[in-house]
Amino acid sequence: MGLLRIMMPPKFQLLALLAFAVAMFFLENQIQKLEESRVKLERAIARHEVHEIEERHTQDGLREREAPSAAGGEDMVVIxxxxxxTASTSFTNIAYDLCGKNRYHVLHINTTKNNPVMSMQDQVRFVKNVTEWGEMKPAFYHGHVSFLDFTKFGVKKKPVYINVIRDPIERLVSYYYFLRFGDDYRPGLRRRKQGDKKTFDECVSAGGSDCAPEKLWLQIPFFCGHYSECWNVGSHWALEQAKYNLVNEYLLVGVTEELEDFVMMLEAALPRFFRGATELYKTGKKSHLRKTSEKKPPTKESSARLQQSAIWKMENEFYEFALEQFQFVRAHAVREKDGELYLLAQNFFYEKIYPKTN
Structure with missing residues (x-):
């Protein structure tokens, strides 16, 4: 440029500078336009990608509505x-009343002679049925069968276990009179001990076998499961295993004395099955039908005699353990107002969700 200034007249030098400035301005302008075009192109690509993602989500949502997923409970199994x-028939009647409306199947597990322990081959068959019988899902299975650990059979998705237990002496008294007089559910059916008019108190006083402390040993083995030690009366290992299973394998375990609360909490936890259960329990007739006939409460002396046994102490410890767990869950789920129980509203939310979307 210095050489041009020497060789060119001043007028031409000015023109050259102006031309250079115009060229630089034009070049910068073109660069800016290219940058703007690049930004627009990137935004267009981003919008296209977002549109594709939204389209995929919409299609996925349509597919989920057409073929409901596991998350919707369509392949859920409750046992x-x-x-x-323990008021099990009263509760099961609710499931039968709701199955048509809520669209699920109810299946009764009827074992020979009401044996709560299945053979190994029947365990395999049962696990296979529960997991692979797609036509029956969603399903509610019920029956007098002890707990069965599905993980032992290589099952990845386990069923949801629920149960109800009762004060051990109250349960035994109810069973004692049920065997002799039946109940108002099927009053014409002849029971095994029909004709025996001896009261529970008379049985305890005479040291009878039907009211012996060994007859209390039932709720622990039902929760303990299909291990031989579970059915050894008075086994401390069985007690601890039953506690472990109750906490780790069961969604919810209620107590007979607070059955309405149990129904309410199940409706909140599993609406796919129990939507409408609380109202049905309060107003339905079937729920309150089954009552043991001719039942007489035991005297304090009879209860005290049973409570001296180590077996009662263990069964009662398990009952108290279950009751405490149930009341803990309930305390964090419901509130009482004007004598009525109300479920708590959702008490958590999500925040700081990343990455951010425009």
Missing amino acids: YNRVPK
Whole structure:
């Protein structure tokens, strides 16, 4: 440029500078336009990608509505391995009343002679049925069967276990009179001990076998499962295993004395099955039908005699353990107002969700 200034007249030098400035301005302008075009192109690509993602989500949502997923509970299985004389029939009637409306199947597990322990081959068959019988899903299985650990059979998705237990002496008294007089559910059916008019108190006083402390040993083995030690009366290992299973394998275990609360909490936890259960329990007739006939409460002396046994102490410890766990869950789920129980609203939310979307 210095050489041009020497060789060119001043007028031409000015023109050259102007031409250079115009060229630089034009070049910068073109660069800016290219940058703007690049930004627009990137935004267009981003919008296209977002549109594709939204389209995929919409299609996925349509597919989920057309073929409901596991998250919707369409392949869920609930097992209620009901303990005898714990209001199990009253509760099961609710499931039968709701199955048509809520669109699920109810299946009764009827074992030979009401044996709560299945053979190994029947365990395999049962696990296979529960997991692979797609036509029956969603399903509610119920029966007097002890807990069965599905993980032992290589099953990845386990069923949901629920149950109800009762004060051990109250349960035994109810069972004692049920065997002699039946109940108002099927009053014409002849029971095994029909004709025996001896009261529970008379049985305890005479040291009878039907009211012996060994007869209390039932709720622990039902929760303990299909291990030989579970059925050894008075086994401390069985007690601890039953506690472990109750906490780790069961969604919810209620108590007969607070059955309405149990129904309410199940409706909140599993609406796919139990939507409408609380109202049905309060107003339905079937739920309150089954009552043991001719039942007489035991005297304090009879209860005290049973409570001296180590077996009662263990069964009662398990009952108290289950009751405490149930009341803990309930305390964090419901509130009482004007004598009525109300479920708590959702008490958590999500925040700081990343990455951010425009």
